[in-house]
């Protein structure tokens with residue numbers, strides 16, 4: 001897969017812009033606030049039908065305008081595919097592939113996969129379980145659209161179940177039939193997701209560990225990911241029945257896969273507490289490289305790799321190791337942003353890599 005052209009109309013700080021890509025590596029260089037991340041985000045949008053930065057589509061429209069459009073031309077197996085994402089304030093967003101409206105966005109996700117590495121990835125280690133679930137959900141959704149469909153069903157009916165529990169508390173009466181009808185939808189979806197998460201990790205962890213060892217300079221370290229779920233060793237139907245009174249009291253569903261966590265461990269201890277800064281950085285990069293490899297393996301082609309401002313955060317050894325993978329053809333097409341053009345050029349020349357260079361300034365660019 002190769003993104004040949006990217007066109008934007010009123011997307012964030014871009015009025016109208018078209019970029020053509022020839023080289024497997026393209027660098028977006030320029031000062032902070034100029035619009036480099038916005039370009040990566042547009043590519044991300046084409047892939048997963050949403051922004052990685054701003055979940056509010058209205059805020060992705062250029063200030064003062066009423067709609068945005070992102071268009072990408074991809075080369076896939078000698079054919080070209082045109083993907084258009086557009087959104088007009090107050091209306092449903094539209095995704096089109098070769099002129100055909102996409103009805104189910106869950107079927108679009110994963111067709112043009114991307115892996116994004118950003119400085120904010122540190123939240124995966126530092127924040128609560130939700131970000132880690134999101135990471136694995138987004139990864140699994142890209143490789144299996146039935147996973148995403150089950151996730152949507154689960155989220156919808158869980159929301160309805162929780163609203164019903166609130167209503168019961170207000171009215172002082174619980175409608176058990178209504179709860180049973182939600183459970184009927186929630187239970188199979190939860191079981192499906194639990195099984196997929198568990199199976200997936202068995203394959204993912206060795207891939208992740210291999211990348212971690214490659215990145216870390218020190219002696220072999222025992223980095224691991226442990227999946228925790230209410231559904232482990234317990235039947236979800238029984239669990240919901242057992243917790244019914246508690247759920248009514250709490251006015252929310254107190255067990256289920258929405259509480260799952262993925263523990264990041266170093267020798268059995270939390271990486272967040274016991275990992276050095278260097279170990280945490282390697283952990284995150286290894287996680288993302290493993291994500292890339294898993295998608296490539298399942299899809300049988302390479303996702304786009306988007307590296308946002310990572311040269312600021314990584315030392316030369318780790319940068320060289322990542323770019324070595326690029327030069328060894330492990331990766332397909334790569335987009336890099338950097339606020340320091342001279343550093344980026346120096347790194348590319350050190351690694352002997354050719355790249356398209358786009359200089360970005362206030363939502364406009366020059367090609368060099």
Ligand SMILES: Nc1ncnc2c1ncn2[C@@H]1O[C@H](COP(=O)(O)OP(=O)(O)O)[C@@H](O)[C@H]1O
Nearest residue numbers: 012013032033034035036037038059061062063
């Ligand atoms: N909806 C929008 N309309 C106009 N400008 C926007 C919008 N959303 C973000 N921006 C602008 O985009 C710029 C940030 O772009 P970004 O790609 O994050 O920069 P960087 O080059 O640092 O990665 C900021 O100047 C911000 O004001």
Ligand SMILES: [Mg+2]
Nearest residue numbers: 036037308309
């Ligand atoms: Mg940026």
